[in-house]
Amino acid sequence: MEALAERTVGRFGRVDVLVNAAFPGTHRRNVLDMDAAYLEQWRRTVEIATYGTLLACRHFAPHMVAAGHGSIVNLTSMSSRTGYAGRSDYAAGKAGVHLLSHCLADELGPSGVRVNCVAPGWIASDVLDDWMRARAAAEGVPYEEILARDVNAMALRRIATEEDVARAVLWLASDHSAATTGATIDVNAGHQFT
Secondary structure, eight states: HHHHHHHHHHHHSSSEEEOOOOOOOOOOOOOOGHHHHHHHHHHHHIIIIIHHHHHHEEEHHHHHHHHHHHHHHHHOOOTSSSSSTTOOHEEEEEHHHHHHHHHHHHHHGGGGGEEEEHHHHHHHOHHHHHHHHHHHHHSSOOOHHOOOOOHHHTSSSOOBBBHHHHHHHHHHHHHGGGOOOSSSESSTTTTOOO
């Protein structure tokens, strides 16, 4: 991260925006079913999410502080506030990023650097579609029934898209959000209110 920050500043002369969105894919596993190998994977997953975000902020933020402005946008998740069985690694990693963002907003705010989060919920994708189809098969009901049930649980009666998430990130990165820091924008079509 230190080398990446230096290369970025060397090439572009400054850093205005940092978006942290990396998170390793994992398989669902209940805590009591974790063996030693999966416990290590759990640790690594949380470390990549939280410590990885910390490292990126640690090495990019000084350039923003020196310039007196900047925006850091960290992608968390609806799961950063609500845990689900088998996803403790994901929830813990995203919750760590969520609270790290609050700390950084307080630390960097006096220097003109804003730190916010975007917390997506379910996002329309092949992965979500496959998961819904698996649930439908497990329950012995048509896929359309699962889809309708899930969509009806959302206030906007639709599933958010990648473009919806990107728009929230762009708003937080822009001067349109100049007075916003320490905030989280939920992009979940009203699946969860916070």
